[in-house]
Every structure is written in C-alpha cells, then in structure tokens.
Amino acid sequence: MVYIRDDNRKAFIDEEKINTLLQETKNPEKERVEDIIAKSLSKQRLELEEMAVLLNCEDESLVNRIFEGAKALKRNVYGNRIVLFAPMYIGNECVNNCQYCGFRVSNKEIVRNSLSLEQVREETTYLVNKGHKRLILVYGEHPKYDADFIAETVRQVYSVKSGKGNIRRVNINAAPQTIDDYKKIKAAGIGTFQIFQETYHYETYKKLHPTGPKSSYIWRLYGLDRAFQGGIDDVGIGALFGLYDWKFEMMGLLSHAIHLEERFNVGPHTISFPRIEPAVNTPISERPPHLVDDYTFKKLVAILRLSVPYTGLILTAREPVEIRNELMQFGVSQIDAGSNIGVGAYSTNDEEAYKKSQFLLGDQRSLDEVIKQLTDEGFLPSFCTACYRLGRTGEHFMEFAIPGFVKRFCTPNAISTLMEYVFDYASEETKESCLRVIDKEINNIKSEKIRNTLLERIERIKAGERDLYF
Structure with missing residues (x-):
C-alpha cells in the first residue's frame, strides 16, 4: 500500500457556496418546494440550491410533502424491491486515529484480529448457508491490507460453494488506493468500491483525523476518482452523520455525486448515511457533537431520495429495527441483514465479538427474520447480482x-x-x-x-x- 499526499489539489467541495445557499434558501415558499419535488418525480437529479431549499423546510405540511414525494419516487423507480447483503469484516488493524472509531490505533481496549484466507472461507461458508448472495468486505487501513491481499480475499470468497449456494457479488469498503491498486482489485471481480468521506467539512475532518494516512482530506476525497481511472465504474459514497451539521453533510454528498457525474458521466451507485453509534472506549461516539434525531434522520433520507433518484440508498443495521422499517418507505433500496461486525464472528459465534467491532449494531435479527418482516409488509427482498455480471x-x-x-x-x-x-x-x-x-x-x-x-x-x-x- 502506497500512501500519497496531494493536499495542494483543490477540493471540489465548495464550503462557501454551500453555506451561502443554506443561508439564502431559508423559509422557502410552498410553490418553490412543490416545483422541486415535481422535478424529482420526473426523475431528474436536483441541484445544490434545490437540495438547500428542501433542507430548510421546517413547516410540517411541507415536510410531509417531502415524505410523500420520496415515497412516490421510491415506488416509481424501485418498486417494492429491497436488496439484501451482509458485511464481512476482514480485519480491524488500523494505522489511523479517527477519534470516533473503535478501530483507531490509539484504542488499546479493542481486540485486534485479521482473518486468514481459511477463515475467510469459513466466514463465507457460514453466510452462504444462511442464504446470502451479496457481501461487502470491510478492512481497516493497514499495510497488511494492501491491494494484493484485498484481491485475494475476494477470490477466496468467490471460490466458496456450499450446497446450492455461493456468493455472486462482493463489494469493498477499504482505504483509498492508487490507480494501479484499483486495477488489481477490479481484476478480482468486485462490484462496488465504497469510500466514506466521513465528514465533508474540512476543519472538522482535520480535527477528527489527526494522524495516519486518513489525515489527508484530499487524498480521501479524490479516492473514487482514482477508482474510475482504475476501471471501477461502480462506486459508493457516504458520510457519518453526527460529526458536523447534517445539512452541510447532505450538501457535501450531493456535491460529490455531481462531481463524479461531471467528470466521469456517471454518479455514485450508492450513498450511505450512517449515524454515529457507540464503540468500545470511544467517548465521542457516546456523545456525538451534532446528534441527528429520528425525525431529522427521516427527513434526511427522504431528501436524499428526491435529490438522487437513481442512486441506491443503503441503510445499515446500525439503526434499530423500528427506524429501519419506517425508512424503507422513504427511499431506502438496500439493507444488510443477519449482520455481525465482529472480525471472524459469524463462524465462531464469538460472544465477545463487540471487542473486535468498529461500533455496536441496533438491528441484530437473523436474515430469515428480516425477510419475513419485509414480505409480511409487502416488500420484495432481492439478492440479484445480474447487472454486474452482464456489464450493466x-x-x-x-x-x-x-x-x-x-x-x-x-x-x-x-x-x-x-x-x-x-x-x-x-x-x-x-x-x-x-x-x-x-x-x-x-x-x-x-x-x-x-x-x-x-x-x-x-x-x-x-x-x-x-x-x-x-
């Protein structure tokens, strides 16, 4: 793994523009809000000013129109489908010191662990035998998790056959790579490469990432540009809500999507919007500086759905069952199920897996339980991976x-x-x-x-x- 600094490169996140738009669009008129929702329902991506208008809606009737619009768009574009996947944590070694993360290098209470290739196969077999077809592999940022290792773990996952099952698509959540390293990972047959910026606010980012390769805001911000240059045209972005003002982070996510569209003619395939959750020996995770309450979170998801009609929205098992059930109506298209985020915890049923976890889960139901609730409520669970294998x-x-x-x-x-x-x-x-x-x-x-x-x-x-x- 080669760490490169390019901090002299200009960020495409225009903080002055974002702050100005958020100020200028306060107390929006009903007609303006209705026009923006109508544009979204015609399946057009919104501009930053239009998102700012929706973010500044405080009137209950206008917020309810946003909710109704998001529900309608979800039905029109995605139908009743909810795509299911599971995370597999490959290793929690990390050289960064992110202040909100249980994996940070200074956290001495977390138990460090990295899966061997045999353990990767054991974890995969467990998940296949539960019915999973789609995985996301998650890695800490450490020299041992280089591109060759990532590619080999992907190949190991694909090699597992158990009964009539196998994993048909592997996504990746890992450190930003060089262009050549992305090419190696692409060759292993991955689906989406996912990088969360965590916070798009520069000063907050620098404060929360004091040391390690992740301390470079620009290197991370342009990580998915390099992925496209390395041949990976399916990417996922995300922000960790609770670190800075939620409205700013929403504008950052849309700015990122617009940047990718303008440069590569295609936006992100997915957007993730997790709220910070408690982690072992991590005080800031217990008291987030910018807590997002449930009502605001619902509004956030609905506005994201309206802003990027064709981008998949991922809601993880960080959230409690009740919130997950409600938010699927507002535009969520992918969720994880039957998840365990302890390193090696699926096949071993490790009772102390939380000591190896990045954070704690809110929804710990089995895959079967999640599917039953989804179908009881009229949703159509999907394990489809066809587009990736047909080049779509x-x-x-x-x-x-x-x-x-x-x-x-x-x-x-x-x-x-x-x-x-x-x-x-x-x-x-x-x-x-x-x-x-x-x-x-x-x-x-x-x-x-x-x-x-x-x-x-x-x-x-x-x-x-x-x-x-x-």
Whole structure:
C-alpha cells in the first residue's frame, strides 16, 4: 500500500457556496418546494440550491410533502424491491486515529484480529448457508491490507460453494488506493468500491483525523476518482452523520455525486448515511457533537431520495429495527441483514465479538427474520447480482436506469433470487410469506413475455437449477 499526499489539489467541495445557499434558501415558499419535488418525480437529479431549499423546510405540511414525494419516487423507480447483503469484516488493524472509531490505533481496549484466507472461507461458508448472495468486505487501513491481499480475499470468497449456494457479488469498503491498486482489485471481480468521506467539512475532518494516512482530506476525497481511472465504474459514497451539521453533510454528498457525474458521466451507485453509534472506549461516539434525531434522520433520507433518484440508498443495521422499517418507505433500496461486525464472528459465534467491532449494531435479527418482516409488509427482498455480471454498470447502467427500464430486469430477478431462498433456506413461516409476495409481484408484471419467461424459470428453480437471471 502506497500512501500519497496531494493536499495542494483543490477540493471540489465548495464550503462557501454551500453555506451561502443554506443561508439564502431559508423559509422557502410552498410553490418553490412543490416545483422541486415535481422535478424529482420526473426523475431528474436536483441541484445544490434545490437540495438547500428542501433542507430548510421546517413547516410540517411541507415536510410531509417531502415524505410523500420520496415515497412516490421510491415506488416509481424501485418498486417494492429491497436488496439484501451482509458485511464481512476482514480485519480491524488500523494505522489511523479517527477519534470516533473503535478501530483507531490509539484504542488499546479493542481486540485486534485479521482473518486468514481459511477463515475467510469459513466466514463465507457460514453466510452462504444462511442464504446470502451479496457481501461487502470491510478492512481497516493497514499495510497488511494492501491491494494484493484485498484481491485475494475476494477470490477466496468467490471460490466458496456450499450446497446450492455461493456468493455472486462482493463489494469493498477499504482505504483509498492508487490507480494501479484499483486495477488489481477490479481484476478480482468486485462490484462496488465504497469510500466514506466521513465528514465533508474540512476543519472538522482535520480535527477528527489527526494522524495516519486518513489525515489527508484530499487524498480521501479524490479516492473514487482514482477508482474510475482504475476501471471501477461502480462506486459508493457516504458520510457519518453526527460529526458536523447534517445539512452541510447532505450538501457535501450531493456535491460529490455531481462531481463524479461531471467528470466521469456517471454518479455514485450508492450513498450511505450512517449515524454515529457507540464503540468500545470511544467517548465521542457516546456523545456525538451534532446528534441527528429520528425525525431529522427521516427527513434526511427522504431528501436524499428526491435529490438522487437513481442512486441506491443503503441503510445499515446500525439503526434499530423500528427506524429501519419506517425508512424503507422513504427511499431506502438496500439493507444488510443477519449482520455481525465482529472480525471472524459469524463462524465462531464469538460472544465477545463487540471487542473486535468498529461500533455496536441496533438491528441484530437473523436474515430469515428480516425477510419475513419485509414480505409480511409487502416488500420484495432481492439478492440479484445480474447487472454486474452482464456489464450493466457505470454509464451502461444509466442507459437502462434513467428511462425507467430497470423494472424490466430487477423485479423478475428479485423474484428469481427470492424463490431460490424459499427452496434452499427459508423457515416454513418465512416461506409462506415469501410465496404470497412472489405471487403478487408476478401478477403485477405487465409484459406477458417477461411474465411467461419468469414462470418458466421458476419451474426450473423448483427442479434444482440456480442463478437464472434476466
């Protein structure tokens, strides 16, 4: 791993512009808010000034219009689908000293651990046997977790076959890389490479990241630019809410999305917006300097949905069950389920896994429990990975997504992957709930050709075939 500094490069986050827009758009008029929501419902990405207007809505009736707009957009673009994945923490060694993170180098109470390749296979086998098809591998920032190691762990995950199951897509959350290192990781067959800026506010960033390679705001900010240059056209951005003013961070996320669109003609595939959670021996995580309450968090998610209609929104198991259930209506399109963030904790059932964790989880339900609740409430859980293996990523993905063609692929593929779960892993109660949703979704498919092809493939799944996709 090569650490490079380029702090003389200009940041594309214009703090003066963001602050000015937030000041100038206070107390917005109803007509202006309605116009912005209408633009979003026409599936156009919002501009910074338009997001600022929505952020400054305080009137309850206007906020409710934002909520209604987000719900409508979610239905129109994503239907009832909720994509499911699981995190796998590969190692918690870290040379950074991020003040809010349990992994920080100065934290002597956390138990350090890195998975061997055999342990990677054991963890993967456990997750496959629960029904997972999509993983995100998470690494601390340490020289031992270089690009060669990351690529090898990805290959190990893909090599695991257990019963009729396997992992079909691996995403990565790791330190920013050089262009050449991204090429190595891309060659291993990853899906999305994810980097959270944590906070887009420069002074706050520098204060919270005093030492280590992560102390370079610019190196991290341009990390996904280098990913694109290294051939990875599917990237995820994120901010950790609670470190600085939530409105500023929202404008930072949109600024980042606009920058990627302008430079590479495609925005981020996903945006994550976790709230800071308690971590072992980490006082700031217990008392965040800019706490985001539940109502504000709901508003935040709805505004993100309206601002970036075609970007996936990820809500993690940091949040409690009640919040997760409610926010799925407002635009969340991906969640993790059956998660354990202790290093090596899946296969060992480690009772002290929290001592190896970056933070504590709010939702500790099993995958089966999550799927049952989703289907009981009419959602369609999906393990689909077809776009990545058919090259529908980056600009090519947008060619399908923007005109609204996604439903032609995503709903049938979601049904197929859920049907696999029904036959291979589901409890009896979950199976009944899934089949009700599957029948409903099949009946809602307007294309007779797609519906008939899907029904034929479901019969093949019943006969034992797997991984059939549009």
